[in-house]
Amino acid sequence: MVSVGAAVKEPGSTRKNKTGSWRTFKPILDKEKCIECENCIMFCPEGCINNDYDIDYDYCKGCGICEEECPVKAIKMERE
Amino acid sequence: MEISDKEFFAPGHRACAGCGATIGVRLALKVLGENTVAISATGCLEVISTPYPETAWEIPWMHVAFENAAAVASGVEAALKSQGKTDTTVVVFGGDGGTADIGLQALSGAMERGHNLIYICYDNEAYMNTGIQRSGATPYGASTTTSPHGKESFGEDKPKKNMPMIMAAHGVPYVATASISYPEDFMKKVKKAAEVEGPAYIHLQQPCTTGWGYNPAKTIELGRLAVETGSWILYEIEEGEFKVTYRPIQRRAVNEYLNAQKRFKHLTDLEKERIQSHVDAICIELKI
Ligand SMILES: Cc1ncc(C[n+]2csc(CCOP(=O)(O)OP(=O)(O)O)c2C)c(N)n1
Ligand code: SF4
Ligand code: SF4
Ligand code: SF4
Ligand SMILES: [Mg+2]
Numbered sequence: 001m002v003s004v005g006a007a008v009k010e011p012g013s014t015r016k017n018k019t020g021s022w023r024t025f026k027p028i029l030d031k032e033k034c035i036e037c038e039n040c041i042m043f044c045p046e047g048c049i050n051n052d053y054d055i056d057y058d059y060c061k062g063c064g065i066c067e068e069e070c071p072v073k074a075i076k077m078e079r080e
Numbered sequence: 081m082e083i084s085d086k087e088f089f090a091p092g093h094r095a096c097a098g099c100g101a102t103i104g105v106r107l108a109l110k111v112l113g114e115n116t117v118a119i120s121a122t123g124c125l126e127v128i129s130t131p132y133p134e135t136a137w138e139i140p141w142m143h144v145a146f147e148n149a150a151a152v153a154s155g156v157e158a159a160l161k162s163q164g165k166t167d168t169t170v171v172v173f174g175g176d177g178g179t180a181d182i183g184l185q186a187l188s189g190a191m192e193r194g195h196n197l198i199y200i201c202y203d204n205e206a207y208m209n210t211g212i213q214r215s216g217a218t219p220y221g222a223s224t225t226t227s228p229h230g231k232e233s234f235g236e237d238k239p240k241k242n243m244p245m246i247m248a249a250h251g252v253p254y255v256a257t258a259s260i261s262y263p264e265d266f267m268k269k270v271k272k273a274a275e276v277e278g279p280a281y282i283h284l285q286q287p288c289t290t291g292w293g294y295n296p297a298k299t300i301e302l303g304r305l306a307v308e309t310g311s312w313i314l315y316e317i318e319e320g321e322f323k324v325t326y327r328p329i330q331r332r333a334v335n336e337y338l339n340a341q342k343r344f345k346h347l348t349d350l351e352k353e354r355i356q357s358h359v360d361a362i363c364i365e366l367k368i
Contacts, residue, residue: 006132014092014129014136022097042263043300045102046091059091063098064297077297 015059019046023062025077029053033074040066040075083110083267086138093136095128098296100286100303101202102128103260105173108200111270114139116169117156121149121178124209124288125202147182149174150190150199157195169274170197176217177207180243191250191279198273198280201243204288212291216241219311220358221351222343224291229346239358247281248317254280256316256325260287261303265314265325272318285312293342305337310363327368334359 029040034053041049043065048056055066067075088109095102101124109116118141120126126143129136144152149172157170174183179201187199206224207213214227219240223229227236248255254276258266266284273280287302289295294302306312307326311334314326334356338344347355362368 008130008133008135011135011138012090013134014090014094014131016134017092017094017131019092019094042107043103043260045095045097045099045106045299046093047087047089047102047106048091051085056091061097063299064295065098065299068297069300 018058019061020058023057023060024080025062025064026057026080027055027060027062027064027066027075027077029055029066030074030076033072035072035074037071039069039071043069084113086110086114088114088116088138089129090136090138092134093128094131095124096290096296098289098299099124099128100260100288100299101125101204103299104200104202104266104284104286107260107263107267108171108173108270109139111267112169112171112198112274115167116171117142117160119143119149119153119156119170119172121172121174121183122146122209123175123178123207124204125173125175127209146178148186149178149183150187153197153199154190154193154195157197161196166196170195172197172199174199174201175208176201176203176205176243177213177215179203180216180241184246188250191247191252191281194252194278196278198270198282200270200282200284202284202286203243204286204291205240206288206291208288208291217243221338221347221355223346224343234347234351235343244281244283244317247283250279251320252279252281253277253319254316256281257283257285257312257314259285259303259307259312259314261300262307262314262326269316269325272316291343293345294340298340302337302340305332305340308332309334309337310359310368311337313362313366313368315366324366324368331363331368
């Protein structure tokens, strides 16, 4: 049969692509300072901050949104 | 509001660092949950989420062409209905070009036929995927590659097409505007859109670091400035009833929003005043 399109059978398979390599600045989250407002979790374009406030550096692109949106400055961007 | 801890849009996607579109999709899918089928028009979101043979989607997702996302969604909805799967949500994510320009006819048809689906226009105010060409949703004064500023031009010379009101004119049960910078407001609207019987339309403003020209860390701040200056108004129209859902405590000067972006940098004071007067007129009418 002639193929008329393409199907990808593995959901979430972009995980194979580690976008952490794009990063030049790395967010460091200080759990002592964190007030668990969840802003960083909500606003991360990669969805790479989990509910324990751990950042998955395999995917974090270092955009800096989390630092910018943290109300208590618990996140600091540091040069890689 | 019940929202899922689970992510239905995987990392590893190819969006620019700081992309607002992916934030919008993540938040919407957290509300809609697993039992959802998504359809995308051609555009940034489609391209960055599905570099073959990979996909960022954790739910069934389909892309066909630029102009027919709403028609594809209509077919999916009809097929699910005939199979008795009426509890599955069908959601479309179309860019502003795919919505306000090229997919408008298909969208109008879907709204008219009354399919039970949600259409979310993720609006970055230009054709970003192909290199920042102006769309019907590009705002007045913005410089794009097809509305460049220079000696002969101050940038885009047409006002932004009022897409949500065009949708409201179809008499559909739910129409809303939203911003990624006000996630609770946006997610409440997605929930309502899912609950309503029939078509629902949400016009989601989404700052774009590449096309608007600002530091990627400022994506949320830019969306906030749009709303706090009255440049983008958050409202909903439920069964014909119009309601502003968020009012800034003290409206800020439009200049704060314009000056934060490269696409408006060239504007003269006179042009900026013209934009401010336009915003004032709308906000005064809506008591914002
Ligand atoms: C019929 C057709 N015309 C043109 C294109 C090229 N094209 C692909 S994506 C795109 C821009 C999409 O703009 P928009 O809908 O605003 O989404 P964005 O990329 O900004 O997210 C264009 C012009 C196409 N794929 N199909
Ligand atoms: S820097 Fe950007 S990508 Fe990295 S964790 Fe923060 S918000 Fe997410
Ligand atoms: S934004 Fe800051 S305070 Fe809020 S959860 Fe993240 S680290 Fe904690
Ligand atoms: S061009 Fe804009 S909308 Fe497209 S991926 Fe980049 S930031 Fe996102
Ligand atoms: Mg666009």
